[in-house]
Amino acid sequence: MTQTASGKRRSKLEGLAGLGMALLAAIAGAVLVERLTRPGEGGERIGPLPLPELLVEGWLNIDGAAPPTRESLAGRHVVLYFWSTDCLPCLQTLPSLARFNERWQERGVEVVALASDPSSRVGAVEAAIRRVQGMDWPVAYGAGMVFNQLGVNATPTYLLFDKKGVGVWRGHSVQGLEDELSLRL
Incomplete structure (x- = not known):
């Protein structure tokens, strides 16, 4: 456990979960950009x-x-x-x-x-x-x-x-x- 500036305790697991969510959001954003910029099957x-x-x-x-x-x-x-x-x-x-x-x-x-x-x-x-x-x-x-x-x-x-x-x-x-x-x- 680590202590934040506000005095609340935070586990390393919470930090990793936040990092994982940020990584998933970045991947989802990249996929969305690729899909929106690529022409559809019809052309x-x-x-x-x-x-x-x-x-x-x-x-x-x-x-x-x-x-x-x-x-x-x-x-x-x-x-x-x-x-x-x-x-x-x-x-x-x-x-x-x-x-x-x-x-x-x-x-x-x-x-x-x-x-x-x-x-x-x-x-x-x-x-x-x-x-x-x-x-x-x-x-x-x-x-x-x-x-x-x-x-x-x-x-x-x-x-x-x-x-x-x-x-x-x-x-x-x-x-x-x-x-x-x-x-x-």
């Missing part, structure tokens, strides 16, 4: 946000072709998929994205995946690609600069750019992306 319309140059450390899945650029993507709807190999929801979403790509690529929609994983983790990115049947779109690694340019700080995130290269939608689900594209095509 949100954005714009105007120009498609940036895709400055990354390297590319996979391009089979000797030139990496995608703003110029090569012009005239098509472009989906930038932001992910990382240490993001379980990202890995779980890849099969859905492969089915999405199969349905929409013939309609002029181009998927480009941008992994935050640096070149030191390229093996993990390659392993993720091998595990998903139909994952045949360009995949970048070391894409931190593009994440920063577009203000992406949560994964998975999808950004949809129109045929003029202007960002028009941002969200976190393939279903929300399909809903938005259905309105546009």
Whole structure:
């Protein structure tokens, strides 16, 4: 027991309980801020946000072709998929994205995946690609600069750019992306 300035006795347990409550309040506040600042499953319309140059450390899945650029993507709807190999929801979403790509690529929609994983983790990115049947779109690694340019700080995130290269939608689900594209095509 300790004695307070007012002469009341207080146990160490009460002090620890107060500390625990303060810690819980801080965690709850952080969770609330994250929930309120992250778009919902349906996504949100954005714009105007120009498609940036895709400055990354390297590319996979391009089979000797030139990496995608703003110029090569012009005239098509472009989906930038932001992910990382240490993001379980990202890995779980890849099969859905492969089915999405199969349905929409013939309609002029181009998927480009941008992994935050640096070149030191390229093996993990390659392993993720091998595990998903139909994952045949360009995949970048070391894409931190593009994440920063577009203000992406949560994964998975999808950004949809129109045929003029202007960002028009941002969200976190393939279903929300399909809903938005259905309105546009």
